[in-house]
Each structure stands twice: as C-alpha cells, then as structure tokens.
Amino acid sequence: MTATTLEPTTVGKAATVEFQGLRREFGATVALDGLDLTVRPGEFLALLGPSGCGKTTALRMLAGFEHPDSGAVLVDGEDVTRVPAHRRDAGMVFQSYSLFPHLNALDNVAFGLRMRKVRTAERRSRAAELLELVGLADKGDRFPHQLSGGQQQRIALARALALRPRVLLLDEPLSALDAKVRLALREEIRRLQQELGITTLFVTHDQEEALSIADRVAVMRAGRLEQCAEPGELYGRPATAFVAEFVGTMSRIPGRLAGPDVEVLGLRLPAEGTPPTASEVDVLVRPEAVHVTADEGGDAQVIATAFLGATTRLTVRLADGTEVKADLPTHEATALGAGAAVRVSLPQRPVLVAERAA
Amino acid sequence: MARRLNVWRWVVLGLAALYFLVPLAASVVFTVDVPGQGVTFDAYTQIVSTAGFGSSLLLSLELALATIAIVLLLMVPAMVALRLSAPRLRPVVEVVCSLPLVVPPIAFVAGIATVLKWGPDHLSRTPLFETFVAIQNPSFPFVLVLAYVVMALPFVYRALDSGLRAVDVRTLVEAARSCGAGWPQALVRAVLPNLRGALLNAAFLTLALVLGEFTVAQLLGFQPFAVWIYSVGGSQAQLSVAVSVLSLLVTWALLLALAGVGGRTRTASSRG
Secondary structure, three states: OOOOOHHHHHHOOOOOEEEEEEEEEEOOEEEEEEEEEEEOOOOEEEEEOOOOOOHHHHHHHHHOOOOOOEEEEEEOOEEOOOOOHHHOOEEEEOOOOOOOOOOOHHHHHHHHHHHOOOOHHHHHHHHHHHHHHOOOHHHOOOOHHHOOHHHHHHHHHHHHHOOOOOEEEEEOOOOOOOHHHHHHHHHHHHHHHHHHOOEEEEEEOOHHHHHHHOOEEEEEEOOEEEEEEOHHHHHHOOOOHHHHHHOOOOEEEEEEEEOOEEEEOOEEEEEEOOOOOOOEEEEEEOHHHOEEEEOOOOOEEEEEEEEOOOEEEEEEEOOOOOEEEEEEEHHHHOOOOOOOEEEEEOOOOOEEEEEOOO | OHHHHHHHHHHHHHHHHHHHHHHHHHHHHHHHEEOOOEEOOHHHHHHHHOOOHHHHHHHHHHHHHHHHHHHHHHHHHHHHHHHHHOHHHHHHHHHHHHHHHHOOHHHHHHHHHHHHHHHHHHHOOOOHHHHHHHOOOOOOOHHHHHHHHHHHHHHHHHHHHHHHHHOOHHHHHHHHHHOOOOHHHHHHHHHHHHHHHHHHHHHHHHHHHHHHOOHHHHHHOOOOHHHHHHHHHOOOHHHHHHHHHHHHHHHHHHHHHHHHHHHHHHHHHHHO
C-alpha cells in the first residue's frame, strides 16, 4: 500500500492552523476560555484533556460547525472564522460512525467528489484508490451495516481524505472501537498522516493514544491550553501539576519547602520551576522514579502489586499513610509481596513541586 | 410451553381474521348475490358508469398529491431544523401538531366556513378577494388542501419523528458538510435518503386520510371521492355497500402502489 497519486498534491500545501483567543460559552458553561494554539504545517497534533475541557469544541470550530463568541481561526494565515463548513477544506472523521447508511463504501468515499461535480469515471477511480490506501479495496460494494466498526472508521478516513483537504480533523475516531482494533487503526492513521504529510488535529481523552502517535500534544483544561509540547517533554517536564497528573501516573508525597530545595522522605532535593508560596507542599513523582528496597526496619509497607510484564507496579503506603506507586523490574519485585516492609527513596534529581492537595 | 404459545397465536390470529374478514366477505357477497338472479357484478358496473366516479376519484387523488407535497415540504425542513438547532422546542411543536386530533373536524370546518364567508365581505376591495375565490374553485378546491395539511400534521409529525430518531441527523449533516455539501445538498443527499421509510409512511397516512375524508369536503360543498360515494350510495342499499367495498379496494391498491414505488426506488438507488 503506497500513497499513489495523493502524495504530491498534499505534501506541497500542508497548512498552518492557528487558534487565536478563541472563546465560546454555552449558557453558563465556558467551553473555550481564550484558547491560543498554533499547529505547524504537516504536524500531527493531539488535543488532550478530560471531557468538557473544550477540545472537541476547538476542533469543531476549525471544521466550521461551531462559531466562536470571540477570537479567530486561521488556516495558512487566512481568517476562516466566517467561512461556512462546506468551504473550509477540512476533512473530518467523527467519533460515532458517520458513514451514509444508504451508500456503499465506494459511494461514501466518492460523496465529496460528487458534491464537487467530479465526473463519474474519475470519481470512481479516485474513490477506489482511496479505499486501497486504507486497505479496503475489496469492500467497495459493502454497505456500512455490513462493515465492522474499524472498517467503517477506515472508510470514514478515506472519505475525509477524498477532497485532498488542507487539514485532517479526527474527533476521537477510535473511542468506539475495541482495544485491538484501536491499536491497529491508530498506527494506520499515523502511517497515512506521515505519508500524506497532512496537517492533522486529533482529539482524544486517552493520554496513551495521544503520547504514542502525536508529534506534539496540547493538554487542555477548562477551555484553556495548559501545555503544548512533544510527548517526551510533556511526560518528563510537565509545566503544571495538572499536566503532570493527567499525563501518565503521578504520586504525591508530602514535603516541605526550604529555600530553593524541598525536604521529602528525609532527603533534600532541588525544586524544579517556580515553587508555590506555601511551605507545605506535595512532591510529584513518576512510578519509575521511585526506589523501593526491601528493609525489615523500613517504615513503609507494600499494600498491593500489579504485574505489568517487564515491570511490576507496587503500591506502597508510607508511614504517614500516603500511598505511592512505584515501578520495579519484575525480577526485583518478586521478593516484595503485599505486606512486605520496605524503604522508599528518590533519586538525587530536581523534582516537581505542587501546592498541597486539599 | 412454546407450543402452547404457538397455538394461542393462531387462535388470536384466527379471531382477528374473523373479526375483519367476515363483515368484508358478507359485504362482497351481499353486493354480488342478487336474490333470484344469482351472482352478478351489476352493482359494480353501475358504480363505474355513474356520473362523477372518475372525476371525483381524480379530484381526491389530486388533493392527496398536493397535500402530501405541501405537508412534506413544510414538515421535513422544520423537523430537521428542530432536531438540529432547537431540540428544546420539540414538546411545543409536538403539541401544536397534535391539536388537529383534539379539535373535531366539525369544529374545524365550521371555523373555515366562517372565514370563507367573512373574508370576501371585508376584503372585497382588495386583491385578496380574488384569492378567496380562487381557493374555492370547485374543479380544484385549494382550501381543502389547506385543511387537509392541518389535519395530516399529527400523522406526518409522528411518522417523521420516529424516522428522525432512527438516524443521527447531526452527524450525517456534519459529515456531508465536511465533504463539501451545502445545507440543501446535505439535506437532500445525506438525510432524506435515510428517511425514505418515514417519508413513505407519512405519504401513506396522508393519502389514506385525504381519500377517506368526508366531513370537511361535504360541509364546504365540494365533491371528492368520499362525498361522491355518500351521494350515490344513499338511495340504494346494494349500491352503497358495493361503493364502500370499492373504495376500500381503491385505497388498498393506491397504498400498495405507493409501497411498490418506494420499494423499487430503494433497490434501484442501492445498485447505482
């Protein structure tokens, strides 16, 4: 499966997308509260956040299905805020199955070309080409109800790409699928996106999904952008406590600020970034950064273990009752069953500090 | 257990069939079996040759077509818009559309008759006077279409509502729009084909309503099929029963034709 004739036409015109101060209220709820975000040409950007954070609203504004109360949406520097949805040049894949039930797969893919009055023969050959691109060349005459969920979303992807859009919008396209299909399709989407070099926005609430396929991930919260960074940076150097806890697993250990350092677990570690004003703080640590060693005299206790394959995740209760998650290589963790007394420590590295949770 | 249930089903079906078929069969026998003459279809040939059969049936069909066209043009965009942009108004529209079921036709037609009498008196010097004359043209009384549109609202509303519930209109429209279809195209190309069943149902019910409607047409003094049946049947018992059997057959034939047309276009479109 190669990109055939699609490639040259789309690579040349990968678009920049800019959201400028987008604001939108639905009655009493603020869906977007001044969102600023720039998507680079050809980039795969994931919009990540809990439900109700405004990520879908932002995507729908780019598609032209919602209009901002204030702010602007720019594609290649051109303000498209007032352009109606059907002239936006944006292909979209929806969360729910959105194929036209009365058309077969081929006609579904050709729908946009038909709207553009492309001649029948050309329309059919292009639609067939797109079906091949998503690996369903033999399913052209099937109707949506005869296709599995994963196949339907592939067809929807082909349909979205049929008009050679400048941006591809994916609104949680995998959330209705079961785990195995989801994994396969997400790799497929990434492969296609890289082949076509099309600027892509991908909305998801699944952080693993976002981190695994996006070039950059924009974490949103309550209608605002918290942080937009590459997956590695987002995970390793989260800008805020919200990002730290939303992306990956984070444990909070009580500590006390002392100047630029923080005292935690009997250690004195430098605090990263600008520490909060209160002196009673929580130190945020990833499970893989926590050292757990068996120690008869240790004041911490393993309360649960979960086998994850190469690693085992321990849940450890500290002397003050705080629960901390720690990942250990499985061969080391075998000795540490539930109830074992252990000692917990942290590496000598700067740590992220947040205000103490209520 | 299942076997007993099965038996009961047949019993119920049999009773229902008796309830419907015995009167029908009795009617048919009564019309074709003339004492002393044996079986004869005189009653039926007599109907067809009676003056006004063709013209009244044609008028009813024209009225039905006009009513179906107008009520669908009115209700389909309204219901789709309601579903997409003002779902909270649905109960209001539902109540409004159900009103014709509550208001008896006799009260309805009394109101129309009053307006038709009152209107020309007050509007004699305006172009509207001509309008009042035109809608009462006996060869095609448009005022009946207006009345039937109102009377069909409850049925059309219900048929369309159930159809719209079965499809995700918002997603279909948005998918079509993101494929470059404008609003009218999205409606015609993406939503309507998926409402075929509902549209057909609405057309069915409206057709049946218009073919059988008597009160309004009779009281306003027009003569579509139902009124004509009444006028020819009043004098002879055998003829009147033959006429009702015939009207039943005509309605059935039309409904079957409509179903056939709908069914055929469906398979044709799925092939193309």
